[in-house]
Amino acid sequence: MTNDKDKTEFWESSFIEKQEMWGFEPSNSAILTKDFFVEKSLKNILIPGIGYGRNAQVFRENGITVTGIEISKTAIEMAEKHYGSEMTIYHGSVTDMPFDQIKYDGIFCYALIHLLDGNERDKLIRDCYSQLSENGYMVFTVISKEAQTYGKGRFLSEDRYEIFDGVNMFFYDRTSIQAEFGQAGLFEITEITENFPFFLIKCKKNNHTT
């Protein structure tokens, strides 16, 4: 998968074919992050790669306003059907961030960044960081090198493989997380199990980071 048009088509056809493919329950990471954001009294968050909204709902039920970014028009229509049309979801690729000039007090980005190439990952981290308000938090979940799929498929570059059907994945360990998020307020890395072993990465914006 080489460009945004291919990515759009892949996700668009996946949602058309498989519809609500992850069910309606939020992921474990979304539940933990909701608890963390509630504890920090966050009110206004951005979810890049929001899908059809299953992870958004748990934040909204707790009084948090959610804005999304999503590459698949079909997924956005599914989110509107299930959760109403009050939630703003920008249709486009995160590689074209920012979509607005709002500063968010939280960002939750689930299972998206590992689909991007090195330059795109770097830009996403920078764009998210710059859309955070002072003292805001951003939480990313990323696939781990512990996953069974690590090393399978066509080798693209270090730790990055085409795992199936043109889906490219970068597999993280603590060293690459430090390298990519270290300049973006990284303060905690935890392991978490979803359908694959993931890392939950927490960053905080403050004056000491760029």
Ligand SMILES: C[S@@+](CC[C@H](N)C(=O)[O-])C[C@H]1O[C@@H](n2cnc3c(N)ncnc32)[C@H](O)[C@@H]1O
């Ligand atoms: C693996 S799924 C993440 C899981 C999903 N948020 C959920 O509810 O579990 C990746 C999501 O990001 C979207 N996506 C993939 N590439 C994207 C991009 N470049 N920009 C915006 N959204 C993207 C996909 O359409 C999909 O909804």
